[in-house]
Amino acid sequence: MTTELMMVIAQENLKAHIEKEKEKEALKDLINPLQVWIASASAPACYHLIPILTSGEVFGMHTEISITLFDNKRAEERLEALVTETRELASPVLRSVSICTKVEEAFRQAHVVIVLDDSTDQEVHSLEDCLRSRAPLCRLYGYLLENNAHDSVRVIVGGKTFVNLKTVLLMRYAPSIAHNIIAVALGVEGEAKALLARKLKTTPAYIKDVIIWGNISGNNYVDLRKTRVYKYESAIWGPPQYSHPVLNLIFDSEWLKKESVAILRNLTATGKQFRGILAAHSISTTMKYWYHGSPPGEIVSLGVLSEGQFGIPEGIVFSMPVKFENGTWVVLTDLKDIEINEKIMTRMTSDLIQEKLVALGEVIDFQPYKSGNLLDVMFYWAAIKTVLKHLL
The missing domain is CATH 3.90.110.10 (Lactate dehydrogenase/glycoside hydrolase, family 4, C-terminal)
Incomplete structure (x- = not known):
């Protein structure tokens, strides 16, 4: 076989390979990964939660997931470090990991939303202030869940403060998905x-x-x-x-x-x-x-x-x-x-x-x-x- 003929065959093989890879990518895009959002992702629990979610133990080894870490702009540097570490896990079920600090984009097409302990910018001096400070954030989250999340989104509320209260407020402000909001006990x-x-x-x-x-x-x-x-x-x-x-x-x-x-x-x-x-x-x-x-x-x-x-x-x-x-x-x-x-x-x-x-x-x-x-x-x-x- 001449060199010229080998080059022609090589070009044909390369073209066939590229087309095959494109088909694979197209098929991959048809199978959307599970969109998992973690709210208040700068909370300490998130650092321990990500390795479990990416192990395949929770959703199954045949379910690919995309994780979005949501928090305020002040936490961006910490979130970026978390993204880097998450990618280095080289998990077979993790399609992508990203951060979101823009409130209006939160919970976009989310299938799963995990709400961790949050901090508040409001000044609080009493228990009543603490309780009242929960409502605005839950109202915001409820609005975002109603407008941005997937219709079948599952919301799980964890943490160590006002877990029941945050859950019932989210149900109030996101009534169409209230049946899919639970609190971790x-x-x-x-x-x-x-x-x-x-x-x-x-x-x-x-x-x-x-x-x-x-x-x-x-x-x-x-x-x-x-x-x-x-x-x-x-x-x-x-x-x-x-x-x-x-x-x-x-x-x-x-x-x-x-x-x-x-x-x-x-x-x-x-x-x-x-x-x-x-x-x-x-x-x-x-x-x-x-x-x-x-x-x-x-x-x-x-x-x-x-x-x-x-x-x-x-x-x-x-x-x-x-x-x-x-x-x-x-x-x-x-x-x-x-x-x-x-x-x-x-x-x-x-x-x-x-x-x-x-x-x-x-x-x-x-x-x-x-x-x-x-x-x-x-x-x-x-x-x-x-x-x-x-x-x-």
Whole structure:
């Protein structure tokens, strides 16, 4: 074969290769990646969240994603550094990563929106100021979600301050997608499992069905009546699916009623642990369940809009037991023996109703529920101090 003929064949091969690559790109563009937006992306949790999202664990190894980091202009340098690190992960499911600091462009064609803890430019000096400062941002986000996001967008709200309130405000200002907005409660659930595991000298992953009721980042109730521990070393053994009720293994009633409650409330009030890793894991696990279903037979805690289940007042976002299946969740209203004491219910719902009314300007002063319990009073003031410290 002459050199001239080889050159002709080479040119033909190159042309065929280029055409084939163009066809591949055209087909690729037809399969749009999942558009994932992270709001308040300069928050510490985002740094831990991105590697999980790009691992393929959440949406699946066959689902390509594009991540957009949304925050204000002041955070641009930090976001650029985050973009560089994300690209260096060389994830097979990551199509692109970019930043957005222009409010009007936020949530453009978003399929998934993750709302992290945000800061506010407003000056706040009281709890009422903190509550009222949530409304303008949620109103803005609601407007952007309604106008820019995909019709089937899924919104997941996480963080350590006013999680229930932010969720119900987003529902109010984005009514067409309200059914697709949820609040993450798995962080509090994880803290409770870890505390129980330390007490029982076992692994937190072996503890299932802890129910978190109420205000995720405030007055809540950790319900252990359905909680079970698997693979527990005791006189009675069974197959892997065999479990013991946790309440049958902890004989220290004083610890259950007071010490454990005080520890968990302190964690909620200070937000000491719910910052980076725990927040990221809780959000990503909830999202994975939303897309692929929760483990069969397992109870999951989730903040959703109350429709009167369990005697909870309608119109507030309340953490309650659910299961995920077929791309949505179902509230487990058929669980037996989980009626909530009226006093506990009043304590939880009273503050949530007050938060919402103050944030919307319908009530001027926040009047917290006072049970006369010293622990409740201590929790209330610790929570206020933490919120103010976080926002000032």
